[in-house]
Amino acid sequence: MPRIVLEHVTKCFDKFVAVDDLNLVIEDRDFITLLGPSGCGKTTTLRMIAGLETPTKGRITIGDTVVFDSEEGIDISPAKRDIGFLFQNYALWPHMTVYDNIAFGLENLKWPKKKIEERVKEMMAMLKIEQFEKRFPSELSGGQQQRVAIARTLAPKPRVLFMDEPLSNLDAKLRLEMRSELKRLHVDTDSTFVYVTHDQLEAMALATKICLMNKAVLQQYDPPLVVYNKPVNLFVADFVGNPTMNFINATGERKGFNDVFVHMLGKDLVFHSSETIDGDVSDLVIGIRPEFVKLGEGNFNGVVYTTLPSGMETTVKVKHGEDMVTSVVFGSVDFSHSLDMPFSIVSDNIIMFEKASGKRIAIGSLS
Amino acid sequence: MARKKSTRVLNNVRSYISKPANVITILFFIILLTTVCLPLLTLVRDSVVVHSGEIRDIGKPVGSFTMYHWATLLFEKLYNYSIITFWRPLLNSVMMAIVSCIVAVGFGGTVAWFITRSDIPGKKFLSTIFVFPYIMPSWSIAMFWENFFKNSNIVACYNQVGMLESFTGLCVPEWMLYGFFPCAMCLGIHYAPFAYLLIGGILRNMDANLEEAATVLKASRFKIIRKITLPIVMPALISTVLLVFSSSISSYTVPSFLNKNGSFPTISTTMRSLFNTASMQGQGFVVAIILLVFSVVILKLNDKFTGKRKSFTTVSGKSGQVSLVKLGKGRIPFTAVIMIISVFFAIVPLVSFALESLLEVPGDYSTISLYYWTTSNTLEDRVFGSSQGILRNPTIWAALGRSLLLSVIVALISGTFGILIGYAAARKRGSRLARWVSNMAFFPYLIPAMSFGAVYLSVAYTNTFSFLRGSLLLLIIVGGIKFLPFASKSGANSMMQLSGEIEEAALIMGVPWWKRMLKVLFPIQKASFISGYLLPFISCMRELSLFVLLATPGSIITVVLQDFEVNGLTQISNGINFLIIMIVLLVQLITNKLTGASIDKGIGG
Numbered sequence: 001m002p003r004i005v006l007e008h009v010t011k012c013f014d015k016f017v018a019v020d021d022l023n024l025v026i027e028d029r030d031f032i033t034l035l036g037p038s039g040c041g042k043t044t045t046l047r048m049i050a051g052l053e054t055p056t057k058g059r060i061t062i063g064d065t066v067v068f069d070s071e072e073g074i075d076i077s078p079a080k081r082d083i084g085f086l087f088q089n090y091a092l093w094p095h096m097t098v099y100d101n102i103a104f105g106l107e108n109l110k111w112p113k114k115k116i117e118e119r120v121k122e123m124m125a126m127l128k129i130e131q132f133e134k135r136f137p138s139e140l141s142g143g144q145q146q147r148v149a150i151a152r153t154l155a156p157k158p159r160v161l162f163m164d165e166p167l168s169n170l171d172a173k174l175r176l177e178m179r180s181e182l183k184r185l186h187v188d189t190d191s192t193f194v195y196v197t198h199d200q201l202e203a204m205a206l207a208t209k210i211c212l213m214n215k216a217v218l219q220q221y222d223p224p225l226v227v228y229n230k231p232v233n234l235f236v237a238d239f240v241g242n243p244t245m246n247f248i249n250a251t252g253e254r255k256g257f258n259d260v261f262v263h264m265l266g267k268d269l270v271f272h273s274s275e276t277i278d279g280d281v282s283d284l285v286i287g288i289r290p291e292f293v294k295l296g297e298g299n300f301n302g303v304v305y306t307t308l309p310s311g312m313e314t315t316v317k318v319k320h321g322e323d324m325v326t327s328v329v330f331g332s333v334d335f336s337h338s339l340d341m342p343f344s345i346v347s348d349n350i351i352m353f354e355k356a357s358g359k360r361i362a363i364g365s366l367s
Numbered sequence: 368m369a370r371k372k373s374t375r376v377l378n379n380v381r382s383y384i385s386k387p388a389n390v391i392t393i394l395f396f397i398i399l400l401t402t403v404c405l406p407l408l409t410l411v412r413d414s415v416v417v418h419s420g421e422i423r424d425i426g427k428p429v430g431s432f433t434m435y436h437w438a439t440l441l442f443e444k445l446y447n448y449s450i451i452t453f454w455r456p457l458l459n460s461v462m463m464a465i466v467s468c469i470v471a472v473g474f475g476g477t478v479a480w481f482i483t484r485s486d487i488p489g490k491k492f493l494s495t496i497f498v499f500p501y502i503m504p505s506w507s508i509a510m511f512w513e514n515f516f517k518n519s520n521i522v523a524c525y526n527q528v529g530m531l532e533s534f535t536g537l538c539v540p541e542w543m544l545y546g547f548f549p550c551a552m553c554l555g556i557h558y559a560p561f562a563y564l565l566i567g568g569i570l571r572n573m574d575a576n577l578e579e580a581a582t583v584l585k586a587s588r589f590k591i592i593r594k595i596t597l598p599i600v601m602p603a604l605i606s607t608v609l610l611v612f613s614s615s616i617s618s619y620t621v622p623s624f625l626n627k628n629g630s631f632p633t634i635s636t637t638m639r640s641l642f643n644t645a646s647m648q649g650q651g652f653v654v655a656i657i658l659l660v661f662s663v664v665i666l667k668l669n670d671k672f673t674g675k676r677k678s679f680t681t682v683s684g685k686s687g688q689v690s691l692v693k694l695g696k697g698r699i700p701f702t703a704v705i706m707i708i709s710v711f712f713a714i715v716p717l718v719s720f721a722l723e724s725l726l727e728v729p730g731d732y733s734t735i736s737l738y739y740w741t742t743s744n745t746l747e748d749r750v751f752g753s754s755q756g757i758l759r760n761p762t763i764w765a766a767l768g769r770s771l772l773l774s775v776i777v778a779l780i781s782g783t784f785g786i787l788i789g790y791a792a793a794r795k796r797g798s799r800l801a802r803w804v805s806n807m808a809f810f811p812y813l814i815p816a817m818s819f820g821a822v823y824l825s826v827a828y829t830n831t832f833s834f835l836r837g838s839l840l841l842l843i844i845v846g847g848i849k850f851l852p853f854a855s856k857s858g859a860n861s862m863m864q865l866s867g868e869i870e871e872a873a874l875i876m877g878v879p880w881w882k883r884m885l886k887v888l889f890p891i892q893k894a895s896f897i898s899g900y901l902l903p904f905i906s907c908m909r910e911l912s913l914f915v916l917l918a919t920p921g922s923i924i925t926v927v928l929q930d931f932e933v934n935g936l937t938q939i940s941n942g943i944n945f946l947i948i949m950i951v952l953l954v955q956l957i958t959n960k961l962t963g964a965s966i967d968k969g970i971g972g
Contacts, residue, residue, distance in 0.1 A: 050583065052582070077582070078582050079582055079583070079584075079586070079587075083583060084583065085579070085580065087576045091579070093577060093580075093581075093595055093598075095598040104584060104586070104594070108587075108590070156584065156585075
């Protein structure tokens with residue numbers, strides 16, 4: 001079964017580097033999301049694996065086949081890579097009916113007519129689009145077009161399925177619905193999914209592993225919860241999670257292998273980690289997830305700046321001197337502005353970043 | 368009560384007039400009604416009344432009603448008159464138009480595909496030179512064809528030796544030089560850039576994902592073109608075919624240059640000679656009407672094919688990432704063939720015009736001299752005015768000056784009108800009057816150039832407007848209206864792109880209308896507005912068919928050129944053509960460098 005390996009893959013458009021020396025192993029049956037802000041190179045990466053874009057340098061292997069190697073001059077056409085591709089705008093052929101759109105790929109595989117008909121019917125039933133068989137794409141809604149596109153892509157049973165922001169053109173409600181259907185589809189079809197998105201919630205919800213990129217460079221490649229709890233640098237910590245992580249400037253002084261004296265929010269604290277702390281601790285950024293900020297009691301004294309209730313949970317911003325601290329409270333609460341609000345920071349998942357490099361140097365607790 | 372009502376009406380009128388878009392709409396409704404619609408009525412009238420030269424044949428006084436013109440032209444059996452003067456030329460024109468369509472779309476479409484979809488090298492160079500034949504006057508390719516293929520075996524070209532014969536000794540048979548085949552080929556090559564611009568535009572805007580989706584689903588290259596690309600560009604293709612067809616069928620210049628042996632009369636050359644014969648003018652007007660009906664039918668068909676449901680406008684976020692088809696082993700031969708053909712029809716003609724004007728004995732390259740440019744001898748008595756060398760010839764220089772003046776005025780008129788009409792159409796979107804105005808502004812596009820000339824010829828024959836006959840003013844009006852569609856189209860497109868808020872922001876700050884136009888709207892869409900001036904200028908500078916019925920001998924440069932050409936002074940006609948092309952190219956190049964405007968921006972179909 002296919003395992004996708006990217007080795008030193010680089011893509012330049014003239015002088016602009018879109019993807020820089022990317023190394024990645026996608027295991028069979030993974031659901032990988034390529035995540036990052038727009039222009040970070042995630043779509044380019046996907047298109048290179050699919051064969052729609054030619055890398056400038058590097059080597060790509062799908063299963064046992066080298067599909068691209070810049071040194072040996074190998075570049076296998078997308079048609080021979082045995083893949084499916086779902087485009088952001090669906091790319092349904094406007095002059096063909098729903099049936100013809102789905103059948104087209106099977107015709108190319110020279111399936112017998114009877115089998116094509118069976119398969120198309122099966123796909124239309126699976127995606128609940130039977131009643132649109134004779135319609136043209138322009139006569140369908142966005143969500144229906146999306147389903148046709150999925151049916152078309154899945155019909156030839158590709159072993160690897162590539163998706164380029166397939167949900168971004170749908171409205172919020174439909175997007176949530178399709179999201180769970182895609183995840184179900186991954187289980188049902190038993191194939192490898194590679195999925196591009198800029199929506200970190202989508203990436204968290206869908207993926208078995210997230211590949212987070214920024215400015216053409218791979219930042220972190222881990223399962224979603226690892227990315228969330230152990231971000232390797234400030235960019236990852238900032239990009240993943242909503243509301244975003246609190247970043248508080250601090251100064252520090254080494255106390256031993258596992259402890260650092262930290263001066264932050266006007267207090268002297270001790271940061272304790274279970275592992276040895278490496279790196280420069282004099283200038284630090286301390287990262288605290290909003291759910292670790294407990295409101296109501298504690299030794300920090302802040303003032304409520306604004307409260308944003310969303311029903312199930314409430315985001316509260318508390319001003320503490322020059323710093324702003326965000327907290328998430330379960331349930332609906334509504335604090336009045338300028339209310340005095342003591343808070344504490346409770347967790348052993350507090351993250352210490354080196355300020356100069358932005359790298360994570362420790363995970364631990366504050367006391 | 369009544370007073371109250373009248374003040375309310377007055378106030379309504381006042382507030383209606385206070386909006387510039389309303390004033391412009393009404394103004395142009397009136398202007399276009401008098402310049403486009405009313406002349407059409409006089410044209411129809413002229414086809415059913417007796418003219419002064421026709422009294423003897425018809426036996427009725429001047430101005431009385433008669434169906435003689437229609438009946439004679441279409442149904443006269445004596446000596447096969449109607450077959451010879453109407454039906455056969457019509458058939459010739461249709462055949463010529465069909466073949467030229469195939470050539471233009473096949474050639475232009477292929478090059479468009481290679482430039483937009485493949486990794487062919489030298490794209491920038493190719494796309495620049497490929498539009499040359501369209502920028503050149505329409506007879507240039509015909510003239511070049513003659514320069515290239517004429518040979519000592521053919522009497523009709525005065526046995527002059529052409530390039531092919533002098534380099535290789537080959538003499539082509541007469542059917543390759545004059546008649547159906549060369550006319551169709553030359554028109555096809557002339558309109559190939561037009562097809563290239565239209566089809567290329569669609570290919571460029573077409574969502575590349577549509578083709579990629581088929582690639583991923585294992586469709587072969589050929590199958591993708593056949594099943595995906597072609598059906599999607601089909602509406603544009605049909606539209607191109609129809610436009611080329613309607614332009615070719617009424618083309619006058621090419622058949623008049625390549626019919627020196629008289630074997631290939633077309634509907635437009637026939638029309639010209641009918642108008643030149645005093646006793647047959649009425650029949651000329653009939654032909655003009657029939658040609659006009661042809662064009663209108665074709666354009667209606669075009670609307671039908673490019674209607675909303677049939678046209679596939681595809682909007683995509685990621686079409687910029689077009690993956691180009693790799694030509695692989697075919698790269699070098701494909702490139703070579705396309706380059707050679709393009710250079711042959713874009714650059715070699717220029718060289719040939721310059722060269723032909725320098726040869727004292729055509730075809731003999733040892734006789735290169737400036738004789739035909741500098742001599743003060745009279746070379747030929749039959750031409751109108753002076754026939755001295757080009758540089759010393761007062762007739763040529765005066766005509767060139769008048770042509771330049773005419774083109775500048777025409778460009779100013781149609782460019783400015785176009786912007787204003789575009790502005791009104793964009794601001795008053797949905798209003799019926801505004802739609803009428805923009806439809807009327809587009810109407811002259813549908814009318815074949817010669818028919819349009821005929822329309823105004825009939826106006827100039829009325830007593831009221833007889834002062835227009837043969838005047839420069841008449842040419843200015845005709846040119847200004849005929850080239851209005853280009854300008855109003857580019858004006859409307861660029862205005863539609865601007866959201867109303869941009870102007871409203873200035874309106875709220877109390878900026879007067881003219882200042883909003885000059886300081887806000889114009890600078891933002893500078894390039895496309897200037898294209899709206901450039902295209903009429905270029906078209907007017909090289910126009911012959913439109914003016915040929917109206918202009919007096921020696922009045923404008925293209926008429927002078929034709930005079931020298933038909934009288935066998937090909938050195939001078941080549942030299943003049945070279946001058947015209949250089950002026951047009953230079954103006955286009957300078958404008959492009961200074962403002963970024965170019966003619967392909969103005970061509971929208």
